[in-house]
Amino acid sequence: MTMPSMPQAGTTLSGNKALQIEEPLIFEQDASGRTAVDLPAVPEHQERLGGLKRKQAVGLPGLSEPQVVRHYTKLSQKNFAIDMNVYPLGSCTMKHNPRLNEKVARLPGIADLHPLQPISTVQGALALIDRLAHWLKTLTNMPAVAMSPAAGAHGELCGIMTIRAALLAKGDARKRILVPESAHGTNPATAAACGYEVDPVPADERGRVDLAAFKAKLGPDVAGTMITNPNTCGLFENDIIDIADAIHAVGGYFYCDGANFNAIVGRVRPGDLGVDAMHINLHKTFSTPHGGGGPGAGPVVLSAALAPYAPLPYVTHGPNGFDLKEQDEGGTAFGRLKGFHGQMGMFTRALSYILSHGSDGLRQASGDAVLNANYILAGLKDTLTPAFPGTCMHEALFNDDFLQGTDVTTLDFAKAMIDEGYHPMTMYFPLVVHGALLMEPTETESKDGLDRYIEVVKGLAERAKAGNTAYFEGAPYHTPRRRLDETLAARQPILKWKPPVEKQAAE
Numbered sequence: 001m002t003m004p005s006m007p008q009a010g011t012t013l014s015g016n017k018a019l020q021i022e023e024p025l026i027f028e029q030d031a032s033g034r035t036a037v038d039l040p041a042v043p044e045h046q047e048r049l050g051g052l053k054r055k056q057a058v059g060l061p062g063l064s065e066p067q068v069v070r071h072y073t074k075l076s077q078k079n080f081a082i083d084m085n086v087y088p089l090g091s092c093t094m095k096h097n098p099r100l101n102e103k104v105a106r107l108p109g110i111a112d113l114h115p116l117q118p119i120s121t122v123q124g125a126l127a128l129i130d131r132l133a134h135w136l137k138t139l140t141n142m143p144a145v146a147m148s149p150a151a152g153a154h155g156e157l158c159g160i161m162t163i164r165a166a167l168l169a170k171g172d173a174r175k176r177i178l179v180p181e182s183a184h185g186t187n188p189a190t191a192a193a194c195g196y197e198v199d200p201v202p203a204d205e206r207g208r209v210d211l212a213a214f215k216a217k218l219g220p221d222v223a224g225t226m227i228t229n230p231n232t233c234g235l236f237e238n239d240i241i242d243i244a245d246a247i248h249a250v251g252g253y254f255y256c257d258g259a260n261f262n263a264i265v266g267r268v269r270p271g272d273l274g275v276d277a278m279h280i281n282l283h284k285t286f287s288t289p290h291g292g293g294g295p296g297a298g299p300v301v302l303s304a305a306l307a308p309y310a311p312l313p314y315v316t317h318g319p320n321g322f323d324l325k326e327q328d329e330g331g332t333a334f335g336r337l338k339g340f341h342g343q344m345g346m347f348t349r350a351l352s353y354i355l356s357h358g359s360d361g362l363r364q365a366s367g368d369a370v371l372n373a374n375y376i377l378a379g380l381k382d383t384l385t386p387a388f389p390g391t392c393m394h395e396a397l398f399n400d401d402f403l404q405g406t407d408v409t410t411l412d413f414a415k416a417m418i419d420e421g422y423h424p425m426t427m428y429f430p431l432v433v434h435g436a437l438l439m440e441p442t443e444t445e446s447k448d449g450l451d452r453y454i455e456v457v458k459g460l461a462e463r464a465k466a467g468n469t470a471y472f473e474g475a476p477y478h479t480p481r482r483r484l485d486e487t488l489a490a491r492q493p494i495l496k497w498k499p500p501v502e503k504q505a506a507e
């Protein structure tokens, strides 16, 4: 008896793989004349568009309602999300967003506001911004906060523009900003965008700012420094007070990148460390949804010396309740950063997070974030190679020494993690560590979840060390697309669909 020929494992007639369904672009699904709605025929009417009448079809794809629903549902399923599994992307603080925050942000009195409503009708919203500002100032021990920046990088821009305004007001056009080599790329980019020369400061063998090298670079032309604390190696900058004193001694300002505030909130107040300006990523520390360039908010806390130069608008307490200061004629505000007052939805979520945690809850969250990162560090330190000795703050950093002699790269290792259902950790950052693997579990992962994650990463490392290089070079095996030319995709992205040539010709 001959067996019917069996399909090859892993291939399907449709190209789909169970729940992973292939999905063409919405324009490729266009069938002209198909619509999701029945519109009545246009009655007889007199044309009043003059010469402005469209000369050809608008070019929207024709799909039925179920097609549209399926299209977007399938696209949504191609995303990895914090709601699916451990998302250990270091530096990004991908933590659970409590649904309570979403509920509050969706209350009609908040979600349905319009930024151009009369001030008397938005007193509650202004009170909310004012209350959040109060807690941000309290948690950082800083006297002022600019609420409008839309993300961390935008907050850096706000902070450096504030510093520049303060220096210019003293007639002091300084040229240089000192930035550690381990800094997030947005730090040097911000300094350069504001016209400063970026002077890199090396890290010492402990992964911290080399204090002697830092001091050697100081001079009367230094406008300030941008330092992340805890830094991007997941380490607390122990010399932070000496750094602040040294920069102040030459008349410069201390910008602190506060994106890692999640590791210290409720325990350390940056105002006590000599910080002049610091952005807080609400979407990291205070758990609002983010990713893929999605919504963020980067309020910047400011010292008394910088507060007068903060951007407009800001909330004030007027005779009839809250008011917004929109103009500052002859004043010192450096200008405006944004069309309106900031990201209201993010403000709401962050305040909901802060109030529902309370001071004890926030303190516990930062403690648990550090505990979880150290749990990963301890669990993996004998299999992977930690970049620096000792404990870490909120993220565990490894180098690629453990892959030496295997031909497996950090990139190959990350691709294998995708097959295991994990978003890879941050790779090749910070740049001061060779082949860096940066893992940030955050406080919202359970011990069970971390144990499973550690087992998988350990298993992969052992597989790599056993010489199974080909396996890693071929990964990922279970994704809809495998290895892509990521450089080409980044350098020459094709962002616009063009109709196929035959179709163009027929039209």
Ligand SMILES: *Cc1c(COP(=O)(O)O)cnc(C)c1O
Pocket: 091, 092, 151, 152, 153, 154, 184, 186, 228, 232, 257, 259, 260, 281, 296, 298
């Ligand atoms: C995330 C991050 C930033 C930038 O914040 P965005 O909100 O993404 O613009 C800057 N510095 C550090 C250390 C970060 O982790």
